[in-house]
Amino acid sequence: MTNTTAPSVPTNPITWRPVAEVTSALLRPGDTLLAIWAHPDDESYLGAGLMAGAARLGVRVVSISVTLGEHGTDDPVSFPPAKLAALREQELRGALGALGARSVAVLGYEDGECHEVPEEVGTEHIGRVVDAVRPDAVLTFDSDGVTGHADHQAVGRWTRGALAERGDVTPLVTTVVGSVWPVDLIDQMHSVSMFYPGYPLPRPAGPFVPVTLSGDVLEQKLSALREHRSQVGPLETALGVGGYRRMAAIEAYRPTNEAATRLLADLTVTSPSEEMATAA
Secondary structure (H helix, E strand, C coil): CCCCCCCCCCCCCCCCEEHHHHHHHHCCCCCEEEEEECCCCHHHHHCHHHHHHHHHCCCEEEEEEEECCCCCCCCCCCCCHHHHHHHHHHHHHHHHHHHCCCEEEEEEECCCCHHHCCHHHHHHHHHHHHHHHCCCEEEEECCCCCCCCHHHHHHHHHHHHHHHHCCCCCCEEEECHHHCCCHHHHHHHHCCCCCCCCCCCCCCCCCEEEEECCHHHHHHHHHHHHHCCCCCHHHHHHHHHHHHHHHHCEEEEEECCHHHHHHHHHHCECCCCHHHHHCC
C-alpha cells in the first residue's frame, strides 16, 4: 500500500494509516470496544480517533474514566474539587457523545492518587469492569502513560494486569502518541507543562501503528476536545489553531498482547523514523 498522508500530518517516509483501516482490522460491526482512561479529556486527546472510527463501524464503544480529574486546575479556590468534578463529568459526557460512545462510567478514584492504590485493588476493579462489559478489544495507556503522569501509568498497569489474569485473549492496544508527535509540537506542549520530566519517550516500546485522522473523524475529535472547556485553553493557545489541528490529526497505537498483534501486525512499523521525529 502507498503512504497515506493528510495535509495536517507531516509527510514522512512511513505509512500513515487511516483510522478506518485500523478499526476494521481490530473490530467488526456489533463488537464492543472498551476504552479505559485516568481522567476526563484523556479519551479525547489520546484515543478519540480510534473510538470515533469504531463507532462509525457499528462498534459499541464503552469508555471508563477512573477519576474525574477534580484536582486538574490552577485555581482551586474558584474550582474546588467537588465543583470541578461535576463540571468535568459533564464535559466528559459531551465529549463522548461527540465521539459516538454509547456508554460511560466513572470509577471514583481520587485524581492524582491512583499510583497509591494497591496494585491488586486497581487490577481487580478493572477486571470486574472487563467481566461486565465483555469487550472484543481494549484501549488504554502504554507503560509510559504518554505524558509520564502516574495516574496514566497506574491505569495502564491495572488494565494490562486484568487482561493478563484472564489469559490475554482480548486484544489490547495502547496509545503511544507521545512518541510520534513532531518535536516542534512537543516543545510547545512543554511550555504548558503537558509532560513530566523525561517524557515523552523518544520511541514506543515496540511495533506500533501510526494513524492519521482527516475529514469527519478529525472534526469529531476536535469537537470532543472543545467539550473539555475547563482544560484545553492553555494548549490551544500554545499550539495555535494550525498546530492544535496537527496535534489532533496524529494518533499512534501499539498492539500490546499477542491477540492484538495478530490483528494489527500488517499495519505496524518498528520505530519512528528520524524524519518523523523531526518533521515540522
